[in-house]
Amino acid sequence: MNQKSTGLSPAQFIFRIFQGALIGLGAVLPGISGGVLGVIFGVYKPIMELISHPFANFKTHVPKLIPVFIGGIIGFLGIANLLAFFLEKYPDPSVCLFIGLIAGMLPSLFREAGEQGRSKGSFISLIVCMIVIFVILNALNVASVTIEPNFFWYLFCGFCLALSVIAPGMSFSTLLMPLGLYTPFIDGIGHLDFSVLIPGGIGALLTVIILAKAINALFTHHYSLAFHGIIGIVIAATVMIVPFSSFAASAQQALINVVCLAVGVVFALLLDKFNSRVEVPEA
Template identity: 65%
Template sequence: MKENRPNVLRLVLRLLQGMLIGVGAVLPGISGGVLCVVFGIYKPVMELLGDPLHKFRTHVPKLLPVIAGAAVGFLGVAKILAFFLETYPAPSVCLFIGLITGMLPSLFREAGEQGRPKGCGAALGIAFALILGLLIGLNLFSVVITPNFGWYLFCGFCLALSVIAPGMSFSTLLMPLGLYTPFVDGLGSLKLGILIPAGIGAVITVICLARAVDTLFDRFYPYAFHAIIGVVLAATLMIVPFDSFTVSAASAVVNVVCLAVGVLAALALDRFNSRVPKQDD
């Protein structure tokens, strides 16, 4: 009986890790890919996604508890997030900005895991400028995005990218485009009109990019990770609800409190992650 306890504890730990990865995948500012790295399962996940036919038998049994936990965490949180974004938009966004800000130290730490050679700052700056310019351009030209099949394909692409590219949160790109709330609401409500195109987009992304992204991070890890941080910074800057701070003193206080809570929550999660033993076996 005692011999089975380590296996049961490992199963429970894998389930909990999967739930955290699922929650992290849907929460703005927290990357499911980063949590995979933190928990030491990024490598087997990428091996499975990059070569599912040959790795299915060896990797799926080991990762099945993680996959199950991730599905529960992802779908369970999506509906709640959609409700708060629609009912309390400014405080919710401020909370998410706080989460992103609180995760920045861990992102920079992960980015420097293999050193910071010359050019990392340039990669961050170029990515920041490109994304900021793109988003500002969309705002200046008053481009209104109406969610449809094609855009939900794009949502699936961003979702898959947040897993295969550590540090990339799919909400980072979807929130400035106004796609995040309808997307998570559709996921939480299990709407087939959203689930099907998002699923197709995610599968296509995994098939086309999983091995390429894995190779990119293997060969150019510091540059790729710093570029992702640039994307995160630019997209976060664009979702700051500056107007909500001037509506009233009360709304400003609420927003500041939400920012602080988000930062503290992200720092607490980072501290918890640092204490969890990695499982590369």
């Protein structure tokens, strides 16, 4: 594929692959949304336009989004085994690193949310969504819900995964971790287990077909309300995965967690700064 067909220079093409890889990572990492990264990188809108109207937008959107899709696959599949390993061996520092990444992305997310202005309703949406997610996740934690993974639950995993891409701020790990489905789902993806990949893929595809147009319309007509609601969800979901007990375990463990938090924040801020300096044409 040449520069003329994509509208991208070689450097921009490579950078788009890098962005796609990060979106793929965001789709699978705990507490992070691939949709949020897509918004920050300026590719969310063209992706949703393509999903909502694939035939009408195929020729105009696909060539410019191909490097993003390539990177997304690389990031998604490439990280699964590594992620499963670190979550098993070093769960608390890993989660703290992810929390730092989310915290570092919040300024960019808030900036994007106000792109079309803010109103009282925007902040009400943020607070209401934050409270709702707090209530739901606390109820799940109190109930100590655990589920035996099977075909139908992996369909649900696929639904959550697709939702984390098409709805910025939604992280599928937020729903799957309290249910005990996150680790087996990620492990199955990393090992290319078709008993996991097939139902997960079906669930993701059905979700995209059924919900993509509705979510695209929501952001088109109620951008500020929807985006601030997403910020509320991000904040609540992030607070819920903070390993508070780990900070109290020992001074050494607390220090490690703080360092991981700081590394995540710095990396996210540097990534946002770097992204703002690289101009990539939108699809």
